[in-house]
Amino acid sequence: MTGRLAIVGLGPGAGEMLTPQANAELARASDVLGYTTYLARVPLRPRQQRHASDNREEIARARHALELAAAGREVAIVSSGDPGVFAMAAAVFEAIETGDPVWRDVDVIVVPGISAMLAAAARLGAPLGHDFCVISLSDNLKPWETVVRRLEAALAADFVIALYNPVSKARPWQLGAALDLARAHRPPATPVIFATAVSRPDETIEIADLRAADPARADMRTLVLIGSSATRLVARPSGQPWVYTPRSAPQDSP
Numbered sequence: 194m195t196g197r198l199a200i201v202g203l204g205p206g207a208g209e210m211l212t213p214q215a216n217a218e219l220a221r222a223s224d225v226l227g228y229t230t231y232l233a234r235v236p237l238r239p240r241q242q243r244h245a246s247d248n249r250e251e252i253a254r255a256r257h258a259l260e261l262a263a264a265g266r267e268v269a270i271v272s273s274g275d276p277g278v279f280a281m282a283a284a285v286f287e288a289i290e291t292g293d294p295v296w297r298d299v300d301v302i303v304v305p306g307i308s309a310m311l312a313a314a315a316r317l318g319a320p321l322g323h324d325f326c327v328i329s330l331s332d333n334l335k336p337w338e339t340v341v342r343r344l345e346a347a348l349a350a351d352f353v354i355a356l357y358n359p360v361s362k363a364r365p366w367q368l369g370a371a372l373d374l375a376r377a378h379r380p381p382a383t384p385v386i387f388a389t390a391v392s393r394p395d396e397t398i399e400i401a402d403l404r405a406a407d408p409a410r411a412d413m414r415t416l417v418l419i420g421s422s423a424t425r426l427v428a429r430p431s432g433q434p435w436v437y438t439p440r441s442a443p444q445d446s447p
Contacts, residue, residue, distance in 0.1 A: 195262070195263060195265065195295075195298050195299055195300065196261070196262040196263070196264065196265045196266045196267055196268060196299065196300070197262060197267050197268065197299070197300040197301075197302075198258055198259065198262040198268045198269075198270065198285070198299050198300070198301045198302075199218040199221075199222065199268070199269045199270070199301075199302050199303075199304055200269075200270050200272070200276045200281055200282045200285055200301065200302070200303045200304065201215045201218050201219060201269050201270065201271045201272070201276065201304045201306070202215060202271075202272055202273075202274060202275040202276045202277075202280070202304055202305050202306020202307070202308075203215065203231060203234055203235070203271050203272065203273055203274070203306055204273075204274065204306045204307040204312070204392070205273070205274060205307055205308070205309050205312040205391045205392045205393070206234070206273075206390065206391070206392045206393040207392035207393065210306075210307050210312065210392055211306075212304070212305070212306065212307075214304050215304050215306060218269050218302075218304050219235055219236075219238075219269055219271075220238060221267055221269075222241060222267050222268060222269035223240070223241060223242065223266050223267045223268070224241070224242045224243075224244060224258075224261050224266050224267070224268045224269070225241060225242070225243050225244070225268075225269045225270075225271065226243075226244040226245075226246070226254055226257060226258050226261075226268065226269070226270045226271070227244075227245065227246075227254070227270060227271035227272070227281075228245070228246065228247070228248045228254075228271075229245040229246070229247070229248075230248075231271050231272065231273050232245050232271060234271075235271060244257060249333070251281060251284035252284055252287065252288055254270065254281070254284070255270065255281065255284040255285040255287070255288040256288050256292060258270045258285065259285070259288055259289065259292065259293070259296040259299060260293075262296075262299045262300075262301075263293070263295050263296055263298075263299055270285065272306070273306075273309075274306055274307065274308040274309050275305050275306045275307070275308040276303055276304070276305070276306065277303060277305070278308050278310075278327065278357075279329050279357050279358070282303050285301065289301070309357070309388070309391060309416040310327060310355040310357075310416055310418070312388075312391045312392055313386065313388035313391045313398070313416050313418065314418075316388065316391060316398055317386060317388075317398065317400075317418075317435065317436040318427070318435035318436050318437045319435075319436075319437040319438065320353060320384075320386065320418055320420060320424060320436045320437060320438055321353060321355070321418075321438065322437050322438040322439060322440050323353065323421065323423065323438045323439060323440055323441075324352055324353070324421075325352050325353035325354065325355060325421075325438075326347045326352045326353075326354055326355070327354075327355045327357065328340065328343055328344060328347065328354060328355070328356055328357070329356075329357045329358045330356055330357070330358050330359050330360075330364070330367045330368060330371055331357075331358035331361075331364065331367075332364065332367070337367070340367070340371075341370075341374065344371055344374050344375075345374060345378075348374060348375055348377075348378035348379065349378060351421045351422050351423075352421060353418065353419065353420055353421045353424060353438055354375075354418070354419040355416060355417070355418055356368070356371060356416070356417040356418070356419070357416065358413065359371075359408070359411045359412075359413075359415055359416075359417050360408065360411050360412060360413065360415075361412075361413050368408040368411055368417065369408040372385070372403070372406050372408060372419075375403055375419050376403055376404070379403055379419070379420075379421075379422065380403070380422065381402060381403055381404035382402045382403070382404070383402065383403040383419065383420050383421075383422070383424065384400055384401075384402065384403075384418075384419075384420040384424050384426060384436055385400070385401050385402065385403050385406040385417065385418070385419050385420070386398065386399070386400055386401075386416075386417065386418040386420075386436065387399045387401070387406075387410040387411055387415055387417055388415065388416045388417075388418070389411070389412065389414050389415040389416075390414045391416070398433070400426070400433065400434065400436065403419070420436070420438065421438055423438055423439055424436065424437070424438045425437055425438070425439070
């Protein structure tokens with residue numbers, strides 16, 4: 194007997210940003226798995242079992258979910274934001290590829306969620322209005338040299354850059370190094386946004402210029418956006434400016 198596995202994106206935090214599809218899958222599940230902090234955001238329902246685990250146990254969590262689904266359970270595995278962005282969807286499919294062949298018969302669906310970069314961009318205006326890229330600064334699963342190479346390529350190509358996993362207690366210096374790289378490619382007045390805990394009660398959004406951007410403003414709940422050369426601020430008399438990147442890019446000189 195084969196069950197079902199839903200890989201569910203919880204969005205950035207606020208309940209109103211949880212999609213109806215995600216809510217329905219969570220209500221349907223007999224078992225819900227996830228990182229302890231994310232699992233705490235899911236309302237406990239009658240006769241539903243929870244399986245909490247540490248943040249760095251993604252593959253083990255994915256295998257456990259697949260084992261339960263293969264045994265006929267209705268399973269949901271949760272991620273913050275969107276499960277396909279540095280989250281559990283990739284871990285589940287990696288486990289399927291390398292694990293028990295019976296797991297390939299499990300009915301697996303991916304339920305999208307609002308990612309931190311989209312929630313932060315909506316608060317600010319339209320900083321992702323033109324070409325952009327997304328890079329994780331974590332070197333837990335890839336060498337720092339790879340991160341640097343990708344950052345340099347994105348900076349040279351003048352993308353707006355969204356940085357996930359900017360700092361942690363074990364990785365306190367990477368964001369400072371990334372900002373130093375950006376200063377070698379972008380004008381000093383380039384907008385840099387620190388968006389922390391977007392949509393949650395302790396949300397903070399700060400706009401700095403690249404010259405003065407302080408990595409100490411960020412923690413693991415922070416998304417950092419580095420503007421392109423085209424990113425603009427639009428002053429507002431009542432408070433924080435709008436930030437946007439025009440959809441039309443300047444033409445390169447011949």
